[in-house]
Amino acid sequence: MRDLGLMGESTFCLWCGDAGLIPNGSRIDKTGWDFFVEFPFESVTDTPIDMQGAALECKVQVKATDKTDRKLQIKLSNLRRLITAQMPAFFIFIEFDETESAKSAFLVHIDNDLISKVLKRLREIDQSDQENDFNKRTMTIFYDDSHRLPSLDGVGLKKAILGHINGTIEEYISKKKKYLESTGFEDGFAQMHFTTSGEENLEKLLNVSLGIEKDVEVSNFTGVHCRFGILGKKPFVSVESAKLSMPNLQPTASGKVRFKESKLSPGISFDARLYISPLNVMVPEKLKKIRVRAIFLI
Numbered sequence: 001m002r003d004l005g006l007m008g009e010s011t012f013c014l015w016c017g018d019a020g021l022i023p024n025g026s027r028i029d030k031t032g033w034d035f036f037v038e039f040p041f042e043s044v045t046d047t048p049i050d051m052q053g054a055a056l057e058c059k060v061q062v063k064a065t066d067k068t069d070r071k072l073q074i075k076l077s078n079l080r081r082l083i084t085a086q087m088p089a090f091f092i093f094i095e096f097d098e099t100e101s102a103k104s105a106f107l108v109h110i111d112n113d114l115i116s117k118v119l120k121r122l123r124e125i126d127q128s129d130q131e132n133d134f135n136k137r138t139m140t141i142f143y144d145d146s147h148r149l150p151s152l153d154g155v156g157l158k159k160a161i162l163g164h165i166n167g168t169i170e171e172y173i174s175k176k177k178k179y180l181e182s183t184g185f186e187d188g189f190a191q192m193h194f195t196t197s198g199e200e201n202l203e204k205l206l207n208v209s210l211g212i213e214k215d216v217e218v219s220n221f222t223g224v225h226c227r228f229g230i231l232g233k234k235p236f237v238s239v240e241s242a243k244l245s246m247p248n249l250q251p252t253a254s255g256k257v258r259f260k261e262s263k264l265s266p267g268i269s270f271d272a273r274l275y276i277s278p279l280n281v282m283v284p285e286k287l288k289k290i291r292v293r294a295i296f297l298i
Contacts, residue, residue, distance in 0.1 A: 009035075016035075087169070090161065205279065
C-alpha cells in the first residue's frame, strides 16, 4: 500500500534540504501545518550584522495526491489558523500521478484574497443559525498552472516562496496584520439604528452631519457590527437615549468660491470645502442642506 502522505512529506523535505532550508515537522498535525520552515540568514554585505533583520520563516501544509483535478477541501479550523498566523503560510500540492516520484507541484500562498474569502466564510457561519463547529466545516482550495513550481527541486521551491514574501519578514508581518484588521470593513465597521422626533431635531441632526452643531439627542440607539456586509447577531451597544455626534467629518469636495460683479470682471476667489449631508436623500426637500466652509479675507 502506497503512503501518499509520507511520500509528499519526504519529497518536500528533500527539496528543502536541496535549498538549504530547515523543515521542522509537526509531530501532531492538528493545527493546519506540517512544517515550520526556517531560512538561513541572508548575507547583506553593506549592513552591520547586528542591524540585519530576522531570518525568513513560514508554515507549510503538504498535500500529496494522485489526482489532477487541482482542488482540495480543507477544514475551516485549519484555514483559520493559517490565515491568522503572523508569518507567511502556504499549501504545497504535490501530484504523483500514480507513480513513485513527483510529476508536478503547486505552491498556494495564503494571500490577501484567500484571507478575505476565509474570513467571510467564517463570519457567514458564525453569525448564522448554522452549526458552527469549524472542525467539521470545509472550504475548497483551488490551484492551477499559475501556482506551479518552476522546477521540482529546492531551487524551484525556494524561488516560489521568496517571490510571495517579497521583502523582509518584518514587512510581511506588518502588511498581513493591517490587512487582517481592515478587510471586510471597506464600507464601515457597523450599522447604527436610532430614532429622532420632530422637525427641529431632524434639522439639528442635519447640522451635526455637516459639522455645524456638536451633537443631537436621539432615542432607541443600537449598533451592530458589520463585516463583509454581514450583520452580527447581537448589538454591541443598545440604549434608550443617547447623544449622537459626528467628529472628524471630511469634506465632500474641495475647490474655490469665486465672487464677480459681472461676467467680465476679474472677481476674487477663496479656497473652500464643500460638505453635503448624507441625510439629504432621506429628508423633505425644504430641509436639505449643504455647507461651504472658507475663510473670506480681503
